[in-house]
Amino acid sequence: MPSPADDPRPLGHAVAGATAPAPAGPSGEARRGAAVSVTGVSQWFGRRGARRHALDDVSLEIEAGEFVCLIGPSGCGKSTLLNLVAGFVAPTTGTVATDGAPVTGPGADRGVVFQQPRLFPWLSVRSNVALGPRLAGMRRADRRRIADEALALVGLSDVADRPPYELSGGMQQRAAIARALGGRPRVLLMDEPFAALDALTRERLQDEILRVWAATGTTVVFVTHSVEEAVYLGTRVVAFSARPGRVIFDELGGFGARTDREDLRSEPDFVTFRDRVHRVIRTAAGG
Numbered sequence: 001m002p003s004p005a006d007d008p009r010p011l012g013h014a015v016a017g018a019t020a021p022a023p024a025g026p027s028g029e030a031r032r033g034a035a036v037s038v039t040g041v042s043q044w045f046g047r048r049g050a051r052r053h054a055l056d057d058v059s060l061e062i063e064a065g066e067f068v069c070l071i072g073p074s075g076c077g078k079s080t081l082l083n084l085v086a087g088f089v090a091p092t093t094g095t096v097a098t099d100g101a102p103v104t105g106p107g108a109d110r111g112v113v114f115q116q117p118r119l120f121p122w123l124s125v126r127s128n129v130a131l132g133p134r135l136a137g138m139r140r141a142d143r144r145r146i147a148d149e150a151l152a153l154v155g156l157s158d159v160a161d162r163p164p165y166e167l168s169g170g171m172q173q174r175a176a177i178a179r180a181l182g183g184r185p186r187v188l189l190m191d192e193p194f195a196a197l198d199a200l201t202r203e204r205l206q207d208e209i210l211r212v213w214a215a216t217g218t219t220v221v222f223v224t225h226s227v228e229e230a231v232y233l234g235t236r237v238v239a240f241s242a243r244p245g246r247v248i249f250d251e252l253g254g255f256g257a258r259t260d261r262e263d264l265r266s267e268p269d270f271v272t273f274r275d276r277v278h279r280v281i282r283t284a285a286g287g
């Protein structure tokens, strides 16, 4: 895999006109080269006698450029699925691959954003973003260029030299997104990244992440508890049953790719789709 420093493209390489990539469809059959391929994955945790079945026979094909939102009752295995794709855990059974290559551990082709920004307080915002490239052994000038491009993409150029604790929660989360983008990932894995933010900041960052997605062409897999957020952001919404998580809903809402976003949340199509997903989740959660 080429190093991000060798990639001559600026981070926003797909921009030109900045419309979001067309959503690709979910496909039943495993295809080589899908951005993310999860095939027959079941996940168990714990030891004999106290084993916990987190995921049951989950298969999911995600095409390059999709923005897929994962939703489901608490404890259904959404984070587990993200962790499997990130390479933080290995599946008990089944396989996980990115671009046709089996996932055997974490890699720069997958950037991860968590609910908490997890920035190092003793490093400047720029140094936080440049940390991945630094650990990858990149030259100082290259890592500075990459960090500055990523920070520009999330609108944080002005605060690059400040320590993270001087930034608001929303700005810190944008820095965490920039850090994940620093490795020029093919896939951005986001685990409830806006859950800890106030409502207004959350809405701002939703539009921000769509802008970043359109600008980079990165495939996004986004875990959320909010049906509204899943429908607003996703080109595709995938819902899981209660634990052990199984895929019980997988549809292209397409709303994440809509460029006319003003009043989108109150449009009849949006409301109808959102209500359908709500019903699926309510039933899955047993209520």
Ligand SMILES: Nc1ncnc2c1ncn2[C@@H]1O[C@H](COP(=O)(O)OP(=O)(O)OP(=O)(O)O)[C@@H](O)[C@H]1O
Residues within 6 Å of the ligand: 045, 046, 052, 053, 054, 072, 073, 074, 075, 076, 077, 078, 079, 080, 081, 225, 243
């Ligand atoms: N490393 C682990 N060791 C043991 N059990 C785990 C581990 N990771 C997850 N689990 C268990 O697997 C199940 C699924 O957890 P997971 O965090 O993936 O669910 P989730 O859908 O993301 O939940 P939530 O929406 O509440 O964040 C839970 O019962 C959890 O306790």
